[in-house]
Amino acid sequence: MTDLEKIQSIMRDIFDNETLEIDESTSAEDIAEWDSFSNIQLIAAAEQHFAVKFTTQEAIHIRTVGDILNLIRQKKLPVDKL
C-alpha cells in the first residue's frame, strides 16, 4: 500500500465514506466532512499510523492531502519497500 492509499484508508474511516477517492490535490474544500474537528482527528491518525509527530506550525497549515504526504516524506526514515 502506498502512503497515499494509507491516507485514503484513514480518511475513508474518519469521514465514514468507503468509496472516497483522493489524490494529492484533494483539500478540505472537496470533502464536506473535512472540518476543523475531523482535521485534528486526521492529523492524530496520520501521526500514529506513520509514527511521526507534526509541529504545531506544520499541523495548522495542513490544507491538502499533499501537505500531509509531504510532511510524512520529510519526517519518515527511508524504509525498504516490501
Place this chain on the structure above:
Amino acid sequence: MTTDIKTIENTIFSKSFYSWSASEIMGLSRKIIKNQSEILANHPELVQKRIAICGTCNIRFISSGLIPFLMAEGIFPLIFEGKFNGLSSEILSSDSDLYAFDPDYLIAITDYRDIHEFPPYLTSIEKVRETANRRIEESVHFWEYFHQRCRSKVLLTNIAIPNRHILGGLEANLVSGRDVFLRILNLTFLEKKPTFLTFLDQEALSADFGKDRWFDDSEWFISKQPFALEAIPIFSLTIAKQIAADIGKIRKCLITDLDNTLWGGILGDDGINGINLDPNDPIGESFLDFQKTLKLYKDRGILLAVCSKNDPVIAKEVFQKHPTCILKTEDFSAFIANWEDKPINIQKIASQLNIGLDSLVFFDDNPAERDLVKKVLPMVQVIDVPEDPAEFSMALIRSHCFDWGQLTVEDLNRSETLRADRKRSELGAIALNYEDYLKALEMRISIAKALPHELNRFTQLINKTNQFNLRTRRYNESEITAMATDPDKVLLRVTLQDKFSDYGIISAIILNLDHSRKNILIDTWVMSCRVFKRGIEDEVMNYLIAFAKDNGFQTVEGEYVCSPRNGLVADLYPRYGFKMVQQSDISKKYILDINDYVPCETWFNFELKGKES
C-alpha cells in the same frame, strides 16, 4: 456504503473497540450517531439518559469518544455539547441552553489552566490553605447555584497536576509550590464536596496514563483539547463506568478459580505442600500478591467466591492450614469445588448468595473455562486473565469491574452478614418450624423517616434492588434529597438487627401523599434480598396502614410494574387485601381501603421499633 448496522452493534456490545485508538473510536462514534435511531429500536434494553458535557475547553472530542463507551455500558445517551469554554455562562445564566436541555448528568471538564491564583512562594501553610479554601468555597457556591436550578447530577473532573515542575525537585519540598497547591485544592474540594457532585479522578487517570503523554501542549494550542486525544478512550471508559454505576449497574461478587489462579501448580497433583505460595519465589509472590488484592476487594465489600474443579475437602484445607496462604476460608462467601461444569456452579453461587448473574465477575487462568462461561452466561463479566500471574492484580483492577457510585457501611459488612446467614440457616435446621425460627432470631426492626445521613444508602438501595422492587423506578441522590424536604412525600427506611448481625438499612419506601383525595400512593418500595422471608414486608404494611390512619388518610394505592427480575413481588399487594383496579401487560394497579386491612402477625422485638412521625 456505510458499515452494516449489525457490525456496529457487535463492535459496541462485544466491547471489542476498547483496544482501538482514539481516532478509530471517534469514527465508530460517528457511525453510531448516523444509525442511532435504528440502534435504539434494536436495543430497547438501553437506558436513555440526557447527558450534558461542558467545560473550560473544547469538548467535541470528549463527547464523541464517550458515546460508544456509554452504549457498551447499556446507556443510550442524548448528548448536549456545551460551547467552547462555556461552562460559566451555561451555568450562571438560568435561560441557557443547558438548563433548557435539562440533563440527568452534567459532565464538567476543567483543568489546571483554570486556576489563576496561586499563593506566592514561601507563603506559610496556613496562608496556602486559606487561599485554597477561598477558591473551593467559590466553586462549591457555583455548583450549588446550578444544583438549585437543575436536578442533574454533576460529574466534575478534579485537577490533573501538570508535568510542569517550575521548582524542579524543590516542588515536593515547599508547601507554597504550585504542584502542592493543586494537590491541596483537590483535597480541599473533596472535604467540602456536596452530595450531588461526583469527582472524576482526572489526576489519577493522567498519572496512570503518564503525564508526559497525557498533556499535549500542541494539541491544546491548536484545538483546545485539554489532554492528548489518545487518552480519550480511558477517560471515556471511566465516565461511562461511573454513570453505569450510578444507575445501578454494579457488580458485587468475584468468583475465582484455584489452581494457577490463587496459587501456582495443581493441588490435586502437587498436594498442599507442593503448590507455590512461596514468598521467596517470584512466582509464589505473584500469587500471594493477587490474594492480597482479593483481600483488599473483600474489605471494600466485594464478595469472594471459589469455583474450582477440585476436591472440596482438600481445597478448603489450603485456606485453613497452608502457612503462607493469605486468604482464609471465612473470606469466601461461597465455596464450590467439584467436577461439574463451571457455568452450573456459577449459577449455584448466584443462587446461594441470592444475587443476579449480572452481579458476578469471573476470574480463571484457563482460557477454555473463560470461553465457556462467556458463551453460556454472557451476563457474567469474564476477566481476560493474562498469562503471567504477576499481572493478575492489575488485570482485575484495570477491568474497572467493581466501579461503584458509592460505598456504605452495609457494603463493608456484607461478607460478615453472609457468614452470619450461614449460622442462621443452621439455627433454621434445628428450629421446629418457621415461626419458632423467626422468634429465635430475636429480630429488632425500626421503621422511620430517613434522616439526611441515611439518604446515601437509601438511594443506593433504590438503584440496585431488582427483585423486591414493586415499580423499579430509579432516582439519583439529588432527586432523593429533594424529595426528603417535599411536604407531600414521605421517605421511610427500615433497619434490621438480629441475633447474628446488624443489617443496617434494608428497605426503602417512598410515599406520595394526596391530602385532597385522602390517598397515599406507594411510589417506591424496595427491600434487600438478604432479608426476604422474615415478615419485614408484613411489618412495613402494618406500619403503613397505621401511618395512614394516624394522618387521616383513607386509601392506599400500590402498583406492580413487571420487570425481568421482580416476579417475587407480583402478588404482594393482593396478599394484604388490596383490590386490583387497573391492569395492562406490564402493570397492575391496586387500592386498599384502610378499614378493610387485617394487621399481619410478625415476630419482631417491639422495644426498638421506632415510630416517630
